[in-house]
Structure formats: structure tokens, C-alpha cells
Amino acid sequence: MNDEYYLELSENPVQFENASSVNNVFFDEANKQVFAVRSGGATGVVVKGPDDKSSVAFRMDDKGEVKCIKFSLGNKILAVQRTTKSVDFINFIPDYPHLEFSHECKTKNASILGFCWTNWNEIVFVTDQGIEFYQVLPDKRTLKLLKSQSINVNWYIYCPETAVLLLSTTVQGNVLQPFAFKTATMSKMSKFEIELPAVPKPAKLSLSERDIAVATIYDQLYVMYLKHHSRTTNSPGAEVVLYHLPREGTCKRTNVLRLNTTGKFAINVVDNLVVVHHQSTQTSLIYDIKLRELDGNVNVHQPVLPARSINPFKIPLTGPAAAPSQAPLPCELYSSSWSVFQPDIIISASEGFLWYLQVKLQPTLNLLQDKGKLMDFLLRRRDCKMVILSVCSQMLIGGDKGNLSVVATVFDKLNQVYKEYLDAEQAYTAAMESGPSRSSAYKRPVRTQAVIDQSDMYTHVLSDFTEKKEVKHKFIIAVVMEYIRSLNQFQIPVQHYLYELVIKTLVQHNLFYMLHQFLQYHVLTDSKPLACLLLSLESTYPPAYQLSLDMLKRLSTANDEIVEVLLSKQQVLGALRFIRSVGGHDNASARKFLDAARQTNDTMLFYTIFRFFETRNMRLRGNPGFNPGEHCEEHVSYFKQVFGESAVMKPTTA
């Protein structure tokens, strides 16, 4: 069953001292840091993350209960909120005074809901009456107000990745006002409303921040609304509604993820997949918003795969307490003490672990029967190459041998991605050549693992597939041809080794006539190596000779090869006629042709060739004789010996 789990927790979680009465634990999504604050920091603060190795530890005076604590980007400045009125700062920049200083929010009798760093020295205070955007001046130990905006706020969510701040406004709290931050600037984005399942009477705050998550999927910012099951609307179960939040323009409701059940849920985003954890069933579902099944104006999605639990996790025993005899004890999944953060973080405060959630692709092979859909799914994953390739081999050799049309679709999907990459590449290089000025616009296209090129296909799939004895050769050929077809369909130039593969297979089963027909329709693109390969087949299949000559002719750059081939076939006249037809006879080597003629032991032929060159010499030099440089002496004497002195051309004639 192990290969059934397609979700797993990172195997070295960030460990920290678990939350307790004396130890408060905070998590900063921006820096992915866990703060363990013992007795208000007096007995020390331990900061862990983003991975197990990195950690910071320090002390600070206990000035009352800490509400919120975060480092600015790069751990430069620490901000601590203890009251609803002010935030305290501690300088962590080396050789700066390590003294605390505090700042009150400027709005009278507003209470600070929280704050978030947007830069190493810029911070936003979120109050119930608005937001205040400051620049921190550590040396002066003061803050400079950059911008502020007054607006009633129920709660807020900050997406560090995109530096976008969402404010919940209005009584019901379902109108969200986003702000975008960029060094020293703050821009207000158009607000939008989350459709509530039911409007309560009288109006009261009915959208909680627990039901909203913000994350970027496929490089787009989405607001995810966990819409609970409502009796009134007879929907089968709860849904996750996605609102696309573009930098410019209005936010639109784009996707709906059907959960088909009810209960407590938590959302993660991993590898552009939306993962919904369901506590009661202790399982998770994954959704790919690009796997679209059209349904009305928004895309309604079903889970890509059947619900599965996260791969069970064994807590590694570390420290002196660990005894080798003791087996690692399983940790409770989906526990109530779990808190889930975007995009892919799961924290168990009670056990003091921070995991990154991960998707395992291998199991999907067996869980997703529709190979086409599977490909669509895999091609969008980060570490997909090997999995995809194994899918291919599996569908060709494996037990569940897909039929040709499936093979075809798979190949087409792969080559589509392949082609897109090649085009991008080409456009880029083209731009480069066209001069750096414009090229700045282009950036070198990144080659993702989804790009499966011909050599990948050849080395990992086709080469050993075609070796398989148990597979019917009919199928082998069909598959390779299918691949070539697909490449051609996307106008991808086919590599020579694929043709070799075809020919090898056809020859193995002496399906020469088939090969002949392929060449006849130029299915195998012309090339010198291919022509040579054909030539090598002549002994077993004579027509190959003609085929290869045709190919050389079409290449039009292979005249020398043609002459060599003809000479090797003792077609001396043919060779000479050919070289003449391409106008090369004036600088052809007389020696070469006379040698060839001699080898045939055909004196008549030798006479003809000899005469041809005599006449040529005559034309070029006004003298039929050969130059010493041409090394034809032995041939001249042979000629005399066979046909007599008199037969040699006289300078006077012609």
C-alpha cells in the first residue's frame, strides 16, 4: 500500500520546543521561521527555520505577553507586538546598538491587529481602523510614515510571496480589500466580495480568516475560500472557491474545487496543486486547476486522485534521549494541534515539528488510469521527468499495455511541451542574434523537467522497448512510427537515431518492402548517415542501393559521395557522366577514374576513360598528354601495351 500515498511530509522537519504554558510558539510565514518564546523572551527566544539547520537564539526582557513576533527580511530587525497600541523593535544589524525602541500607531484609539514586514526595513501596521506603512530607521531608532489608509478592518491576511495584504471589511467581513506593497510604495487594488453561502440576518461578521487562504498557483495569485456546506443550497458538500487576484484589474471567481464531503478542512498548495486536508477522514485531496472539465462559467474541479492519507510519518528520535533499540514512534496525522500555513507548511505546535508537505508522483501512475489525463497532470509537476518516462515504458511493455491511440495521445502531449520549449529557445536565440538591445526583453527559457526530448525518449523508453523479444514487432514498429508521426505533427526535426531504430527493427524482421515504402514517402528524412546506412544494407536488400543514391542526390551536397559510390560499384562511366552533369569533370582526378577502369579488367572501358581524359587534356591544355602531377604514367604505358602506340592521341588531331 505504501505506493498508494501520494502526499508525504518532509523527512527532516524543523524541530522546535513544543508550545506550553511557559513557551509560546509563533510562526512567521514570510521567513518561514518558528519563534519559541520562553516566558516572554526573558528565558530566551529560539528562532528555527526555514530549515532544521538554520536557527537564531537570543534573549529579550519580558515586557509582557508577546502577541506577535517577526524578523524583517534577512533577520535585520525584530519586531515584537506586546500591546494593541504599539510595536517594539530590536536592531539585529551587526555593530548597531542592540537597544529596543517602540512605535505607537498614529491613529488615535485604534488597536493594532497585527503587522507584517514588506521589506528588510519596511513594515505595515494593520489596525482595526486602517493600515499604516512605515519605514524603519534603525540608526535613528525611529519610524517614518510612508503611507496610511483608513478603513474598517475585521481581520487581515498577508501573502509574503507577493507582498499583498488582504483586509476583511464590511460588517459581514466578506468584502476583501487587497493592497500591494513594493519598496516604499503601497498601492490599493480593487476590492472584491466573497459570495457567502447564506446571508445572516441581522448582518454579522460571517467570514472568518480561517476560511481564507492566499497563495500563488501557476504564478498567479489566488484567494482560496473554503465554502462550508450549507443546508440551504443543496450542494453535495463543501467547496473551495478560488478567486483570481491579478495585479491589475478586478478579482474574478475562477475555480471551484468540489470536496464532496463536509467537516473540518485545511488547505495547502504544493507544486501548483491545491491540497485539501480533511480531518475527520484523515485524508487529503489534490486538485489541479489546469486539469479542466468545463462546466459553466467557472471551472469546477473534482479531485485528481482518490482521497488518500498523507504518508504516515515516524518521528525520528534525536538527542541523548534516543536509544537505538527504540523504534521511531508514528506521529499522529491530521491532529487537531496541527496548524497549516501557505503554501505547503504544516506545523504541529504540540509536538514541535514544522513540515513541508510534498507530492509523490510515482503512486499517481496506478491511481490515474486515464493516461492522457495522467500526462496532463504529470507534465505540470516539478520532478516529473523520470515518472513520465516510466509511464511511457509501462504503457509499452508493462502489464496494462495501452493501445496505440493511447500511445499516440501520450506522445502528442509530450511533444507539445517539447515543441513549445524549442520554439521559445529559437525565439530567444533569434532575439539574441538580432542584437542585445531587443534581447533584453527576452529571458532564456527555462527547461523544466516536463521537456522530454527525443534522446530522453530513446534512451529511457524506446531503445530497450525495441529490444524486448516478447513484444510483437508489428507493435514495436507501430509505436516508433507513432512517435515519429507525433514529432512530425509538431514539426520537430527527427533525430537520426530514431530512424536507425526503425530501420534496424524492419531489417531484423526483413520487412524491407515496408522500409522501402517509408523511404518512398520520405518518412525518414534524408541525411548522409542515413544514406550510408542504407548502402550498408545493399547486400541483404539490393534496392537499398538505389534508395541511398536517391537520397544523396536529394541532399545535393553529396556529389563526392555519389561519385565514390558509383566507382565502388565499378560504374565508372556513370560516375564520369554524373561528375560531368554537375560540371566537375575538368578538375576530376584522371588517376582515380583510370584506376577504377583498370580494376574492372575491361579494356574497352579503360580505352573509353583514357580517351575521355586525353580529350579533356586537349581541351584544357591543347595537348592530350597527362601532366606528371596526375601520376598516370603506368596507365599510359598500359594503354600503349594494349592498344598500341598508334592508338594514343596525337596532339595534332581534334
Add this chain to the structure above:
Amino acid sequence: MDHNGQESGNMEEVKICDPSILPQCPDHTDTDVPSENHCVNEDHRTPSDPEGLLESADHSSEQDVLPQEPSTEMQKLHVEDDRSLCPGGSETDSGKASQDSALVDNSNDDSGEFVVTVLARGKMEEQGMGMKGASSPLSETGTPLGPPSHRNEDVTADSWRQHRKHVFVLSEAGKPIYSRYGSEEALSSTMGVMMALVSFVQSGDNIIRSVYSDEHTVVFMQRGPLVLVSVSCSRQSEQQLRNELVYVYNQIVSMLTQASITRIFEHKKNYDLRRLLAGSEKILDGLLNLVDSDPSFLLCAVHCLPLASSLRDSLSQILQKAITPNLVFSILIAKNQLLTIVQEKMVIDDARLEPADLHLLLNLIGASSAFQAGEIWTPICLPSFNPDCYFYAYISYLDPPECTVCLVLLSTDKEAFYSVAECKRKIEEAMQTQNALKSIAKAQSYSVSQVGVSDLRHFMYKPFDVPDNHRQLTQFTSPEMEAPYSSEEERMRLLDLYRDLHGRIHSASRPLKLIYHVAERETLLAWVTSKFELYTCFSPLVTKTCAINAITKLLRWIKKEEERLFIRYPPKYSTTPNPSRSSKTDAH
């Protein structure tokens, strides 16, 4: 010396007896030639003569009686001699006619045998000589294709099958007459089958023409009572093979005359004609070798030795001067090529010597070294001229012992031996004084390189009779076959290529005007216009432009050399003794 003595001794015998051998000949000639020529010898005519052939046939058959009398040949001959000499001969003839037929019935099948006795005996004597010498003189003409052993070849051996061209002659009764290879006896059954095939198809009111296999072409031809079959793997056209069979037939006719052949088989269906042809197979062998190796037969034209026109003219004049009554053709030959030919005017007026006949004559001469010894006087029929009558050929070499220059004088008078021999002496003298023999010896065929076109290897050019000299004998010219055609095989191959072109361009059903053929080892061009017929052979690498230019150049060259290459205006003379004519000749 002794040997020479022997020869001359032989010749003596030949000389003496020859004129007297053929008793019926005077009747023949007297009847035949006039029937050809209305104005000659008017006065010699006997009233019965105009009936022509039938008459003369009776004469000859009448002689059938005599051989029955037990007598040596010599006696017989003399007896005949006397008889024929008696003036009343011609009268008695008609009277004898009925008796003949009666006799023929109970007579042995010797009918018409005499017609050839001259040739036959001629041969026998040669063989006599031959026995003294190493081998039979005729074998000297043997080419690689035909060593004398061919007669007794094993007809079941592959070597026999592999012969390039077989020729068979048989009688309607299926009796073998001639086979080029292997003895007729051994082949009698095969020939039987041939005849069966012929008559089977005939029985279906149809005519068998030929049979084709991947290897062979078998051509059947019937001529009167004779069936001729050619089995060849030479890939020649059916028409060409047929023409060759016609040559074979005509060569036989030249020895027997058509009339007598017909007559013989009329009398006896299953007559064995070999008895008459005994010894003369070698003439047919020689002919067939010549047919294969000499394009003259293909082109039906005469190849004359290139000669400065001045020299040719003086030779013609020499011949013109040396004349005697009934002399109709004086022919001078060197190296088996024609030097010049002079013709009796009256004969020329409505007939002329056909190349075909000349070929047969040349073959006859070439086939027999016997002619190299002194003088020969022999009757010969020229089928194209007249298949039923004889001429009397005086043949003698002028340059013994080399024997390259040969004089042939044709007379219509069997008695004319001495007068004709006299002509020869005149000619010899004249030539000596002019030292002609030397200049003839110098004369030789030319090399294609003289044309000066590098890619041109060989050619054959045959001008057509043009109105102004339409009486001219059809000729062709062609250079020596030099490298790369130095070997026998190569020569034969080139000739075959020419034959191919010729066959195609003259195809009965689909004749062509021009053929340009880039073949395996040469490029050939054949071109037929109203003025000439041309066959050329180039290097296989010649370009079309090149070839066309070469042709133009060649034609120009030939025009320039015309006088040397051809006999332009064959001279004529008049031998008519009757005054009216002579006055006419004086007018010249």
C-alpha cells in the same frame, strides 16, 4: 618447283577440259543471254530460241541419258563435247524432248547433275591438290568460326549448341542439303522436325515465319523446293536473318541455277541435292563467315578500295581497252575490295551487276585458293541478274604469288575462254607498263582518325543512287576497324551493334529516320535520309552536341574524299561486233 609443276599440270588439265565440259552451255547462253538482251547476236539466233528456258531445260535434261553409258568421266565429257559441237544439235533437241521425259522416269536421279560438274570437278581437283598440301585449299578461308572440323562435329555437344548462328538447308522432302555445323546425316532427324513444322503450319493454310526463345531466333524460309532455316543467338532482326538465307539460297543458285533446282525436284521429290553440291559446302561456309564479318552483305552495297581517282580511271581505261565479243563485265579486285568494274554498254542499258551478285562472286573467289593458281574458266550464275542462266567467269590473279589483285572477266560465251584469256594478257601488259600493280599495292583502306573527330570511333556511309548516276553500283565506305576494335570479338560486337541499328531503322513495320543510342560501351548514331544512310560509332561519353558536330564534320570530309572513296561513274564499253553498233561506239 615440283609443286608448281604439279599445279600448272593441273591447270593444264583444267584449261583443256573446262571449255569442253559443258555441252549444253552454248544453248544456255545463246538462249539465255539474248532473252535478256534483245539486240545482241541477232544473227546467231535459231527460230526455236526465243522459247527460252524450257528449251534449254530440255537440253540439259536430255543429257541425262548419257551418264548411264558406262564410261569414264573424261570420255563422257568428250562425248558430250562432240555432241554439243555438232551444229544440228539444236534441232535434235526439240525432237529429243519427249524421249527425255521417258528416259527420266527410268533413269537414276542424276537429272541436271551436269550443271555443276564443272564446279564440282574443279573442287575435286583442288582436293586432289589439297591432299598433297597440308589441308584442303578451301579451308584456308576458314575463320575462327569455321575450322574444317565443323563437318563432323558432335551435334549433341554444348559446343555445337553454342554456335552463334546455325544455318540449315533442306529439301521439301526433309532431306538434308546443308548444315553449317555438324554433318547433315547426324542432323537429318532435326531437319526432319523442321520440315514437319513447316508443313504442319502450311497444312493450316498458314506460313511459319519464326520461333523465338530467350536465347535463339529461328527463322524459316522456303524458296521453291528448298527450305532454309537459320538458328541464331546473334539477336539480329528476323528480316536480316532472312536476307542472309537469301544469300545462301542464291549462292546455291549461282552453282546450279534456279531452273535446274526446280527441275530436279520436280523429277524426284526426295532427291539428295548434296550429290550435286559435293565439295561446295566450303563455299557456303565461307559465305556465312563473310555474312557475319563483312558489312557489305548487311548494307547490300559494295565496298571499294579507296583509290586516287586518276589511278582508278587509268585502270578502268586499261579494262576498257581489253575487250572481246560477249565480254560483259570486267572487274578488278584487290584485297577482296572492288578496284573498278567496267560493263558492256548494252548490258548496262537495262540491267546491271547487283551488289548481291558481286558478293557471291567475291565469296566464290575468296573461298577457293584454287583460283590463285593460274587461270580459271568456270560457269557461274548471277541470281539477281538472272537466276536461270550462266555466265562464264574468267578468274585470274595478276600478282602471284601474293594473290591480292584479282581480275574477273565475265562472258556470255562459253567458248570465249581463249579470247578472254587474251584480254587478260593485254590488261597485264598495260598494267605492267603503267606499273599499276605497285600503286595498287600502296592503296589501302583509311583510318577514321583522318576525319579528325576525336570521339568518332568508326562509321559506315552509304550514299543512295542519285538521279544523275542512277546506274551506279550501290557502294558504301567505311574506315579500318582500329583500336578499340582490334580484336575479332570487338569487331564482331561492333558489327552486331550496326546490325541492330540497321534492323531497327529499316524495320518493315516501324521504320525510323534517326537513332541515337547511348549503349553500354559506345554511343551509336544511325541516320537515314533521301541522300544517304549513315552509321556512326562514338565513345559512350560523347555528348549529343559533340556527336552532331562530328556528323557534320564527317559528311563534309566524305564529300571532299568522294572521288577517292567511290567509283563515281562506272565506265562502259561496247563489244558488239555488228557494225551498226560499232559505228555507234565509234561515235564515242
Add this chain to the structure above:
Amino acid sequence: MLMISPRMASGMQEKQYTPSLLSFFIYNPKFGPREGEEEKKILFYHPIEIEKNEKIRNVGLCEAIVQFTRTFCPTKPAKSLHTQKNRQFFHEPEENYWMVMVVRNPMVEKPNKDGKPPTVEYQEEEIIDSVYGSVLQQCYSMYKLFNGTFSRAFEAGGVELLTQKLEKFFYRYLQTLHLQSCDLLDVFGGISFFPLDKMTYLKIQSFVNRVEESLSLVKYTAFLYNDQLIWSGLEQDDMRILYKYLTTSLFPRHTEPELAGRDSPLRPEVAGNLLHYGRFLTGPANLKDPEAKFRFPRIFVNTEDSCEELHLIVYKAMSAAVCFMINASVDLNREFCEKLDSLVGPQLTLLASDICEQYNINRRISGPEKEPQFKFIYFNHMNLAEKSTIHMRKMASVSLTSVHPDLMKILGDINCDFARVDEDEEIIVKAMTDYWVVGKKSDQRELYVILNQKNANLIEVNEEVKRLCATQFNNIFFLD
């Protein structure tokens, strides 16, 4: 009845008769070796009316001829016998089995004055051996395609079965021989391939592969469009004769019910809705028909070694035709045919329109072809590919050639020359009519061109041919 050829000169009442079949017989000398048994040798004789002894005599002649030629070359017996009135062609396809075809020479009938019977003149040189020789060989191949070898039938059911089969087959087949219109193309017996771009060809490839996969019964497949071959799973020689059968016999019998216009590209939906034009050319004429029979013609392939017997299913949609060949041992029922129909029909319909579209595109690119100065025939012995602008349409009945028969015969002559040597050759001739005829042979290829520029010279003609090669045969190696 006699065909009156177009060459019959109008005006004068002289009649021209084209060659016609006099008789056709098959015999085996081993079957009646003894005297008086001769009749046993004769396995088939056409026309049947011929009197027994006449038959025996004619067979006898053939035996004699063959025997006679064997005395000169035991391994290469006679191929043909020429007589004044006719020609006989001999062919020994299997040991001791002889096929003989007797063709009457074409003749001219010249009427005579005062009621004398007209004089008949036979044209003895008009018939070209190689052409009619191949016609005879074709007769055998065609028989073999549908019946297997002679000896096979003999082993199976003795002389009775063999004679039965022969009569059954040749009775019909001989009527389809059109001796007056035989020419060089019969010598080649070539296959005309449909010109197609790589992509469309690959589509067809994968179509064939997929069908063969889903209909695992199918052993071989062949794909044709516009009566031209695109793909053959059969070996070359079998395909050659099957192609001959399809294009000269089967297809012409099923002239398109759907309008030619239909071939214009159609919207994919149409095929999606299974609204397709597929139909069986062999087997059931109409699947809906409850009486429909599911019997298909049997054919024999690979007769040299394995000799497989197969059902021949020919299925056609618009101009695209597919042959499915299935082992004869399985019997095909309604279900199978319906499955095939539903599977192949839509795809084939779609493919057909694809091909048509592509074809039109290519045509547009190549531009409208105007009547060129020349006509040509191309043949490649290597793949039997054949191309001809001389034959407008090779129909079941007659092949309408656009050139004078004499020129066609000149082509035949040139072809015979080429057949002699395997070196490259070129022959250019000028006919009496001043037409130029060019024959080129390069490796295994032969090209024949007829030019009607009467006053052109050799060099111009050469240029013209070069131009032709450049346009038509640019993609192959053709020595000049």
C-alpha cells in the same frame, strides 16, 4: 466479334482489324504420355467448340516447337511462334504446365472490284512479343491469386478439380482480356503510387496500425486512394497482381455512388456523428440488409513459401479504399463486419477528406498543369512504381492512350533493347512521322518520353527531356 481500331482510315472502305484472341489453352504433357491419350494432356481449351482432334493437333504443334528449340538450348525453350496469320505465346509457369495463347495478327481487308472476296493482308510485325508474353504471364498470376498454383489444385483434387478451377476462372477472365489495347504498361505491370506529403502519409500509417491492432484478425492491410496505392502490407509481387485486380476489375465495377464533390474536406463533426461514407466493395453490399451475405473472395499470397489463403475485404469511403486480408480459416460474421464498419468507416471518411485536402493543396502549389509538349511513361523495377501521362485512364475495358499506336510500339521496341543489358542506356529515335521518342534507363528505372515538336533537333529534344526530369523526377537519381 472484332474491334475496329481507330486506325481504320475513313473514306476508303478498307477495314482494319486489331489483334484478337484466337485460342487459349493449358496442357500438361505428363498427363497423356501414351499414344491415343493425347486428349488427357489438355486441361483447358478455349474456345470449347474446337473439335477434339484439332485441339490435340494444336497442342502437338506447341510440344513440337518447344522440343525443337530445346535441341539448341535445353534450358530456354520457345517463348513464341510467329506465323503469317497469328502468333502463339508459350509459358510454363509450373513444371510441365504449359499455357498457350494464340493471337491473330492485325489485318487489313481490302475490298475487291467485281464481287471478288476481299483480299486480306496480315500485318505480321505489329504484335510485340514482350507485351503479349506478359499478358499471358498475367493470366497465370491472376489465376494464382484467386486459386493458388496448378499443382496445389491437382494435389487437392486431381485433374478433375484442376480443370474445374481452370474453366471456372478462365471462362470469365478471358473475356476481360482486351488484346487490342495491350501495351508497354502490361510489360511493366506497375503500381501507380499516390503522391502524398509526409504528414498525411504518417496519419495513414497510424490509421492502418491502429485498425490492425483493434481488429487483430487482420493480417495484411493495403491502402489506396484514387485507385493509386499508398500503403501495402503485402509483399511486392502479391501486391502487384492484387493491385491489377483492384484497379482493372473491382473498382471499375463499383463506380462511385457518392458524388465526386463529396470528397471536399468535411467538418470533423460529420465523422464524429458516425455519419460516414464507408461501404464494403467485397462481401455484404448493405449491412442493414438482414439477408446480407458475409462471404468474401479468397486470395492466395506468398505462394512461393508459406502459401497463405486469405479473405479479401475491400472497404471504401469516398476515394479511399482499404483492403483487409484475414486468414481464410476464420469465418467472418455479421458482428465482425459491423465492428469493422463502425470502426473504420468514420476514420476512413475523415482520412479521405484529409488526403483530398492535402492533394488539392499540392495541386495548387504545383499550379494548373497545361497540356505539356510531351507525354511520358516512367517505371521503376525496384518498387514497381509507374507513372504515365500517356494513359488517361486504365479502365477495365480499354486503356485510352492519347498517342498513336505505332509510337507505343516504338516504346515497346526500346523497352526490349533495355531488357537485354542491365547497364544504363539511352535511346533517342525520330519516327517517320517526325515524332521524337526518348528512352532512358538508369539503374532500375526506365523513362519513355514522346515529344511532338516535330522540327526539333536532337539537342533540343535532349534539353526538353532534361527539363522534364528536373520537374518530374527531381528527387531521384537519374543519370543523364
